[in-house]
Amino acid sequence: MNNINHTYKIRPAGRHILTIGRDLIQNNYAAIVELVKNAYDADSNKVEINFSLKEKPKNISKLEQLSEKSLFITIKDYGHGMSRDTVINKWLVPSTNDKLERKLSPKGRVMQGRKGIGRYAASMLGSTLLLETVSTEAEKTVVFVDWLNFEKSEYLDDVEILVKSNTVDEKPCTSLTIEGGREYYEEWDKKQFDKLRFELKKLIPPIDKSINKDEQEFKIYLKISGFSSEWDIEEIITPYPIFQLYDYRISGEIHSNGTGFLEYSVQKAKNTVLEKINVKLNTPTNCGYLKFDIRVYDREAESIEQLISRGLKDEYGVYVGKLQARQILNISNGIGVYRNGFRIRPLGDPEFDWLKLNEQRVQNPSLRIGSNQVIGYVSIESEEQSNLIENSARDGLRENNAYRRLQEITKMVIAELENRRFSFRRKVGLHKPIRSIEHGLEKISSLNNLKDNVYSKLISSGMSVKATKEVITLINKEEDQRSRVVEDLCRAVAIYQGQATLGKIITVILHEGRRSLNYFRNEIPRINKFINSFYKTNEFKYIDKIIDISKKTMIHSKTLSDLFARLDPLAAGKRSTKKTIHLEQTISECFSIFSQQMKNNQISYEIRGDGVINAWKEDIMAIFTNLIDNSIYWLIEKNNDKMKINIDIMSENNKLRYVDIKDTGTGIQSFLIKNKDIFEPQFSTKPQGTGIGLSIAGEAAERNGLKLTALESNQGAYFRLINMGIEDE
Incomplete structure (x- = not known):
């Protein structure tokens, strides 16, 4: 076949208009909303929506006249109307960019219908559309559209639409009358009209003062008649x-x-x-x-x-x-x-x-x-x-x-x-504070109130003191058994809280370890390649390459080993014993978990001073891991020039007195510091926060005779970890 080169023009199918109206507009409510927006664009101070169910015109048989009805929807505005030229060259042109280019109406309203498709929403509501519009120059233009013609026509330009114009003594306005038979009016029942009212009520902002004066002048009137006397409505749409x-x-x-x-x-x-x-x-x-x-x-x-x-x-x-x-x-x-x-x-x-x-x-x-x-x-x-x-x-x-x-x-x-x-x-007591698990367990295990009540009741009932004390002894044994169970549960809670902290920072851990794992994955396979090359050539340069990889492998192995060693207290499946802890070293280990993240975000830290305390190391690490994790989050969120975490350890005779933890992040709002909500389980100011970090830190502190508090600061977050044992001495 010989090459044939010609240019062609794209001719939209006749039903293209129906596709715009019926397929792009979601439903009947959306169609009404689109036509209401067009009334707004016309600078009208109101729009009238009238639904009515009427008998068909008398040009059909009497039998049909009794049984057939038509839905009529009229949407009328009192804006500037349209001239014949506007109707032909803009209103009848699909997807026109007229409103997009103008942006503002003559009165200065921002145009709503910028896509140039809203008027075709009428095809969803009925089978025909009658447009009647009067321009500011008193020119009246009438257009009748039968949507069936678009369905039947092969191409869009095959459809002919009659446009009539004449001069009238009428004020500017635009009226759309949509008519449809049974398939259209059966779409509307009381439930559907209630939904329409809901959509129109939510169409306008709920508070008038939120919009400007010109927008407040736009009102929506709705009238429904002829369907059922119970459905008849005539109202001005107002917000709920x-x-x-x-x-x-x-x-x-x-x-x-x-x-x-x-x-x-x-x-x-x-x-x-x-x-x-x-x-x-x-x-x-x-x-x-x-x-x-x-x-x-x-x-x-x-x-x-x-x-x-x-x-x-x-x-x-x-x-x-x-x-x-x-x-x-x-x-x-x-x-x-x-x-x-x-x-x-x-x-x-x-x-x-x-x-x-x-x-x-x-x-x-x-x-x-x-x-x-x-x-x-x-x-x-x-x-x-x-x-x-x-x-x-x-x-x-x-x-x-x-x-x-x-x-x-x-x-x-x-x-x-x-x-x-x-x-x-x-x-005000509407929210019950969530007690720490340990406090709840202690309350369950303590039978002091029961013992006092039993003792008083038995003595007043005439039982001897000796017999009464024997009863109390039995209760004491029960209390001791409960206390041992509670101790076991508290140890389990401490382990779970350490593991929860580990889970909370798992992203950081994966990031820290990934560099070394990637090195092993990429470099170790090269060793075999260099060994084979050495066997073939006896060139020692390949041995040098193997040695270089081995040295770096040792470095990355130590990195992983150190990381796991630092995390081990948090991941422990068994509770260790208390021991003397040097805080400066332990806090440094906590910071090293976040080293790469801090480096990437240019966050620095400084630890000043040192002190010792007899405590569980996993608890101390849980405290500072959660505090550091919070500081890093808010420092990144604030993203200021100076991003730093300062730790000041204050000691007396080398024994810890308190630790101040400060950062240059967003800080904590005063009311949260005063009411201590930040330590409540499930409370978090992070958008996706779980509310467990500070709660875990606070409970871990209490287990070790420490108290974690938040203090006022105008430079960022400020926490103080106090050794209550020093205060008691």
């Missing part, structure tokens, strides 16, 4: 009123440079003080300016009752009961993402946990909140300013670096609330 009530709230703003402020407040108790929190991320947000308003609700029965007593009402202004209160929380929860006054679906839907809050709560239920406890929003900037880009299918944001950064910062803001909520609940 529950948002005005909350147990805990955090709100504020973070600028694109990473600085900002937050405010934390509690409504659950009277006379609580609004707390202001300064934010400094040390890096730009990389997702633009962000504004937050997040409200959290406790879900215990007592908390629900308090919420009702503070004036919880439904959307009709009627006070609700417990079941209704829970239902309102269930349908209203979620953190929405809003841009220019409109929510980006499905972010904020109850079933769409875009922040993975439920996953975090499973790991740490005492501290973290679940998605069904929170109602709120994050306001973001335009795509150009934030790089937060909406998907073409209108199903959320593109999962790029900016989106991941938005997730990180939002979770950081929520963590600020979670930490304070944890403290408040503990203070």
Whole structure:
């Protein structure tokens, strides 16, 4: 066959328009939302949505007239309308970039429908579309679209659409009338209309003051008639009123440079003080300016009752009961993402946990909140300013670096609330403090109260003192047996805590050992190669290479051996005996575990002084391993110019008095130091923290007659390990 070279033009198929409308738009609710956004772009101060079920026109038989109905959906706005030229060259052009290029409406609103596909959402709602629009020059243009024509036509340019225009004495407006038969109106029942109302209510930000004055002027009217008298609705869409009530709230703003402020407040108790929190991320947000308003609700029965007593009402202004209160929380929860006054679906839907809050709560239920406890929003900037880009299918944001950064910062803001909520609940008795295992075991083993009560009861009942003492002796034997069991359990707990510390830093351990293992894997196989080469040539240069590999193998072997030796106390399967420990040497061993990580991140340390203490080495290593691990994390997080950990060992006659551990990281907030929450099991200020590090360190200290406390500092974290034995002397 001879070569034939021609150029061709791509001709979209006729059903291409239907693909844009029906396949890219998620569902009927999303279709309505797209058309509402177009009304907003037209600078209208309101949009009217009217659903009605009517008899078909009388151009059919009487029999059919009685049985057939049509769905009519009218969406009307009172904006600037469109001229005939705009209708032909922009409205009828799929995926036009007109709004993308203009960015702003004549009144200065940021355009919502930038993809140029929203108007084709009408094809999901009915079989025909009637457009009637009046421009500011009083030019009225009418367009009738039958979507079936696109289905039948082979190519898009085969479809002919009649456009009529004339001059009228009418104010600017645009009206879309969508009609559909049984297959369309059967899609709508009471449940579906309730879902539509929910979508429209969540479309607009929950608090009016969060949006500018022009956006507040945009109202959504909804009317439903002709389906059932029970479904008839005529209302102005407003946000759910529950948002005005909350147990805990955090709100504020973070600028694109990473600085900002937050405010934390509690409504659950009277006379609580609004707390202001300064934010400094040390890096730009990389997702633009962000504004937050997040409200959290406790879900215990007592908390629900308090919420009702503070004036919880439904959307009709009627006070609700417990079941209704829970239902309102269930349908209203979620953190929405809003841009220019409109929510980006499905972010904020109850079933769409875009922040993975439920996953975090499973790991740490005492501290973290679940998605069904929170109602709120994050306001973001335009795509150009934030790089937060909406998907073409209108199903959320593109999962790029900016989106991941938005997730990180939002979770950081929520963590600020979670930490304070944890403290408040503990203070008012809503959260039972988790006692250390050892304290709990000691309480179980002690029978002192029982002995006192038994002694008094027996004596008062007339039993002789001798007989009573014999009973107490039996109880003492039981107590001794329990004490021995508790001692065994405490030893086991200490072993498990050491192993937990080992597991906590496993990433560091793997990194430290991987260099040596990689050397063995890559270099040792070369020895055989050089041996074979030597046999063939008798050249001693190959012997030199073997010797060089052997020397380096010895170095890496010692590295691994030293690493395992340092880790051995933490990994011990059996509890050692107490012995005299030189702190400077033991702390140096702990630092050496993190040597490569500290080198990679340019973190230095200094140990000043020395002292001895009689203690279990595995406990001392657990204390300092956890403290160093925490310091490294927050130093990397802060990423300032001076990254250093200082250890000061203060002794008296060479006997330890106390150790100060300081770093130049982010520091610890004052309220956490005062209420000692940081030592509570499961409490953590790290986004993915387990809350075991400081708890293990604190319990390991107590086992050895030490006390670990946090002190105030304006330069970073500051811990002090005190030898209580010195104070007692």
